[in-house]
Amino acid sequence: MNPTPTPIHEAVREHYAERARKSDSCCGSSDCCGAQNTLYPAELLTTVPGDIANFSLGCGDPVSLAEFQPGQTVLDLGSGGGLDCILAAQKVGETGRVIGVDMTPEMLEKARANVQRLGLNNVEFRQGYLEALPVEDESVDVVISNCVINLSPDKAQVFREVARVLRPGGRVAVSDIVTNGPLPEAVKNSLDGWAACVSGAIDVSDYVNAMLAAGLQDVQVTPTYLDEAMVDEVINDLKGQVDLSAYPREKINQAVFSARITAVKPQ
Numbered sequence: 704m705n706p707t708p709t710p711i712h713e714a715v716r717e718h719y720a721e722r723a724r725k726s727d728s729c730c731g732s733s734d735c736c737g738a739q740n741t742l743y744p745a746e747l748l749t750t751v752p753g754d755i756a757n758f759s760l761g762c763g764d765p766v767s768l769a770e771f772q773p774g775q776t777v778l779d780l781g782s783g784g785g786l787d788c789i790l791a792a793q794k795v796g797e798t799g800r801v802i803g804v805d806m807t808p809e810m811l812e813k814a815r816a817n818v819q820r821l822g823l824n825n826v827e828f829r830q831g832y833l834e835a836l837p838v839e840d841e842s843v844d845v846v847i848s849n850c851v852i853n854l855s856p857d858k859a860q861v862f863r864e865v866a867r868v869l870r871p872g873g874r875v876a877v878s879d880i881v882t883n884g885p886l887p888e889a890v891k892n893s894l895d896g897w898a899a900c901v902s903g904a905i906d907v908s909d910y911v912n913a914m915l916a917a918g919l920q921d922v923q924v925t926p927t928y929l930d931e932a933m934v935d936e937v938i939n940d941l942k943g944q945v946d947l948s949a950y951p952r953e954k955i956n957q958a959v960f961s962a963r964i965t966a967v968k969p970q
């Protein structure tokens with residue numbers, strides 16, 4: 704069952720469809736794409752071709768955080784170009800299984816092509832929404848996600864879905880953007896800012912409470928870094944649309960940060 708897409712889903716989907724299309728037009732199968740991916744330890748990326756490793760729209764490294772065991776079933780929320788699914792598939796091995804869910808067809812197409820190119824047969828990608836995961840109850844050992852839950856207009860529902868699909872004792876290991884205090888209304892209301900992973904970010908205590916309310920436990924939050932470029936992008940998008948003089952850069956700067964977040968579903 705899919706939720707009725709909101710204007711936020713539409714704006715986010717269009718933004719990421721374009722990101723998927725653009726990287727296709729610039730990249731063949733060589734290392735020509737963008738900047739070096741510094742979110743992950745370099746040795747983790749040595750098993751993946753450069754163009755796949757560098758097509759990362761995340762804000763952290765949920766793969767190292769997850770500490771996968773061979774044979775586990777992994778679910779990646781908002782799998783994008785598939786990098787985290789590929790790395791997870793290599794960790795859980797042939798007896799394990801990885802499912803990536805994403806709502807954007809262009810991203811799914813890219814992720815499937817990447818997996819096929821690497822000859823991995825323990826990864827599949829499903830089209831769907833985080834708010835209504837196309838995944839059976841209690842079938843997953845570890846849920847990962849990289850900079851996606853902030854994009855959902857209904858985070859409480861996402862965490863209920865996470866709790867539904869996890870096996871008892873299963874783990875959550877995500878990288879995401881959260882805030883320390885409220886964002887200015889003008890930022891919160893910007894669809895461009897939402898797609899850029901800033902406007903949808905919520906206060907870290909609300910994020911943790913939504914996880915606890917869904918039945919997850921032992922929630923741990925480790926702040927990592929602030930992505931200055933991401934905040935700049937949002938501020939630039941808003942210029943000309945709203946008067947930003949009431950929202951000094953430092954105020955937004957102090958509010959938005961990226962974090963590693965883990966939790967468990969009780970036995």
Ligand SMILES: C[S@@+](CC[C@H](N)C(=O)[O-])C[C@H]1O[C@@H](n2cnc3c(N)ncnc32)[C@H](O)[C@@H]1O
Nearest residue numbers: 719759760761781783805806807832833849854
């Ligand atoms: C910031 S990108 C991150 C992609 C990937 N995790 C990575 O690290 O490169 C966000 C991805 O999540 C997907 N997405 C955003 N909101 C979603 C939702 N509510 N349901 C399903 N997919 C969503 C987008 O289509 C996009 O591919």
